[in-house]
Amino acid sequence: MxxxxxxxxxPDYYKDVMLDGVKIAKIHALxxxxxxxxxxxxxxxxxxxxxxIIDISSIAAENMTVYRSxxxxxxSGWELEKEITFENVCDLPDDQFNAIKKAxxxxxxxxxxxxxxxxx
Numbered sequence: 001m002x003x004x005x006x007x008x009x010x011p012d013y014y015k016d017v018m019l020d021g022v023k024i025a026k027i028h029a030l031x032x033x034x035x036x037x038x039x040x041x042x043x044x045x046x047x048x049x050x051x052x053i054i055d056i057s058s059i060a061a062e063n064m065t066v067y068r069s070x071x072x073x074x075x076s077g078w079e080l081e082k083e084i085t086f087e088n089v090c091d092l093p094d095d096q097f098n099a100i101k102k103a104x105x106x107x108x109x110x111x112x113x114x115x116x117x118x119x120x
Contacts, residue, residue, distance in 0.1 A: 007031055012110055014075050017103040025078035025100055027069040029107050034068040062101060063090050069104045 007013060007029055017025040030038075042061035045054050067089040070076055080096075082088045089097070 007111070008073070010111075012107070014073075015103050015107045017078075017100050019096060019099045023079055024096055025070060025080075025103075026076050027100060027103055027107065028073040028076040029111050030065070030068060030104070034072075037068055038064045065104055066092075066097060066100050069100065069107075 003009075008031075010029075013029050015027050015029075016023050017027060038061055041064040042057050043054060044057075045052060047053070063086070067084070067086050070078055070084050070089070078084060078100075080088075092100075
């Protein structure tokens with residue numbers, strides 16, 4: 001039996017988010033379910049005559065990416081006074097939002113590199 005192969009079993013699954021030397025959040029690496037929710041929220045498809053129109057909102061994708069990285073896992077969350085909701089994520093000051101977004105991107109990149117190394 002192969003053990004420890006799941007994304008959530010990896011040591012780099014979580015990442016602390018620091019801003020000005022203070023921990024503001026702990027995020028988790030996004031999995032396929034998270035990515036599906038991001039796409040469902042950010043991509044709208046509709047028919048216009050015989051054409052199918054696809055409208056992608058990059059802002060909605062960013063907001064949902066930050067939200068999904070903060071929820072759903074026991075250790076993830078933030079150190080802020082309000083509950084984590086999609087609306088509260090959208091209401092974050094730019095510096096906090098950007099710090100979390102940057103950490104999400106770093107964690108995704110780190111996991112890509114780790115995946116590539118482990119397959120060789």
